[in-house]
Amino acid sequence: xxxxxxxxxxxxxxxxxxxxxxxxxxxxxxxxxxxxxxxxxxxxxxxxxxxxxxxxxxxxxxxxxxxxxxxxxxxxxxxxxxxxxxxxxxxxxxxxxxxxxxxxxxxxxxxxxxxxxx
Numbered sequence: 001x002x003x004x005x006x007x008x009x010x011x012x013x014x015x016x017x018x019x020x021x022x023x024x025x026x027x028x029x030x031x032x033x034x035x036x037x038x039x040x041x042x043x044x045x046x047x048x049x050x051x052x053x054x055x056x057x058x059x060x061x062x063x064x065x066x067x068x069x070x071x072x073x074x075x076x077x078x079x080x081x082x083x084x085x086x087x088x089x090x091x092x093x094x095x096x097x098x099x100x101x102x103x104x105x106x107x108x109x110x111x112x113x114x115x116x117x118x
Contacts, residue, residue, distance in 0.1 A: 026067050033060035034108070044091055045103045054092040057102075061088040069115035077115055080105070 033056075034041045040057040043049030049057075061084050069077035083105040090098030 025063055026070075029060050029063050033057055034106070041102075041106055044088075045099060045106065047099070051092070051094070054088070054094075058085075058088040058092040061085045070117040072115040080111055080115075 087101035087105040091102040
């Protein structure tokens with residue numbers, strides 16, 4: 001009896017931990033790369049960041065791959081994340097087109113309205 005109870009607890013943990021872990025990834029990326037006037041995103045999209053800033057931002061964006069949205073359509077989320085990752089890589093390679101694409105893909109309001117829990 002005790003073994004089956006432990007098994008149930010272990011299965012529940014395996015099922016729910018990835019959901020919380022992915023939510024933590026999203027929060028971590030937003031906090032460390034997008035939040036504030038001195039964020040990597042702000043520096044890169046305003047032309048005030050270095051190549052290293054753009055590369056760090058691309059690394060942070062890549063961490064969002066495989067996450068699930070707190071709310072909203074998962075396919076739309078994946079499309080937005082893919083665009084964000086691709087444009088951050090383009091910005092890291094250099095050029096105004098990559099930065100412009102990143103600015104568009106990183107539209108906070110658009111993503112938050114569709115996917116952020118209130």
